[in-house]
Amino acid sequence: MSPLGRVAIQAGSCFGLALWVGCGAPESSVNDEPAPRVKSQPVYGGIISPEENDAVVELRMPPGPEGGSSRTCSGTVVAPRLVITARHCVAPYVEGAYQCNAEGGYNETFPRDPPDAGTVGQPYDPPDQVEIRVGQVAGGNEPALGEKIYIMPTQTICKNDIAVVRVDRDFPVAPRAMRLTEPTYPHELVTVVGYGLTYTVEKGRHERHDVEIQAVGKSELYPVGRGAYDRTFRLGQAACPGDSGGPTLSDKGAVVGVFSIIINDCGSAAAQNYYTQLAPYRDFIESAFADSGFEVIHEPGTEPDGSAGAPSDSDGSGGSQATGGSAGEATTSGIIPGRKKKKDGCTIGVAGDPVSGNRGDSTRWASLLLGLGLLAHRRRRQVK
DSSP states (O other): OOTTOEEEEEETTEEEEEEEEOSSOOTTOOTTOOOOOOOSSOTTTOEEOOGGGTTEEEEEEOOBTTBOSOEEEEEEEEETTEEEEOGGGGSOBOOSBOOBOTTSSBOTTSOOBSTTTTBBOOOOSSGGGOEEEOSSSOTTSOOEEEEEEEEOOOSBTTSOOOEEEEESSOOSSOOOOBOOSSOOOTTOEEEEEESSOOSSSOOSOEEEEEEEEEEEOOOSSOTTOBSSOTTEEEESSOOOTTOTTOEEEOTTSOEEEEEEEEESOTTSTTOEEEEEESGGGHHHHHHHHHHHTOOOOBOTTOOOOSOOOOOOGGGTOSSOEESSOOOOOOOOOOOOOOSOOOOOOSOOEETTBOOOOOOHHHHHHHHHHHHHHHHHHHHHHHHO
């Protein structure tokens, strides 16, 4: 890293810059917590994803504004003709240098280069510029073509990086369920799947099991979030360029988030991967399903009571947009309890906006241990 603490952000095959401020911790650390538990090979290497995960599909789009080759992303079939993916995958995206802040805007003190770096345009029109293929190695397969693209309003990669694509035919795979009625939590273990770089000789879709969620950002479902952008969650070394829009899957196989950006090189131990949570966008997702005539498949064991709501207008608008129109209204819901969460330590801030942590518990434990040590030392002296 440079003396200014800049680290690379990659969105799909796109690049930018951001600034992270820690609490005097090493650059690769997360809060004061132990190293995350990654129970399989390095994420960027991955293992070949089996046929049972054929609901994770490959998206190909036209080159970006700078030209070059076609773009590749990942997505997940969530209805016979619907795929959920990242917003920046289905629209022109401007590469360059920029900083995102915690709330999903730009850090205006950092000059964007070019001046519109990080900008996300309107969805591809006509939508059939988005080609979606099924298969572990999907390149030669007949594509389904985009018929309608649903988006949350935004002009930046820094927020609302989620989209739903309706295609012109049914997919020959079973759709995946989604987690829409409760948030993700820190320390859950998830599976990462996508078509991005793997640094292996095997082509096609790869996956990584038992990757720990390190931090969860704030949302209406989870207002105590910290250490990640709003309505996202953060993994360590996990995905690579080309995995954008690909899912994290819960232990029940449901989609809980879609891949948005990487900070640092994806093969680095300092890599930080951010996924847009699905639950805060429940109204948006359900409106796309209703407009397309499909029923939502919920994660097993979850109940669709109440509504998670979409972001308010200050965060991007409570409605959805599509290449043909669709709408949804934002509502609120309380935090859903029931999962054990680890105590927070010193929390890092995002893009120059540090978030202070509560160190009271660790301070009290340190004082207690010091006192016990002094007591033992005195007793040894008395014995002598």
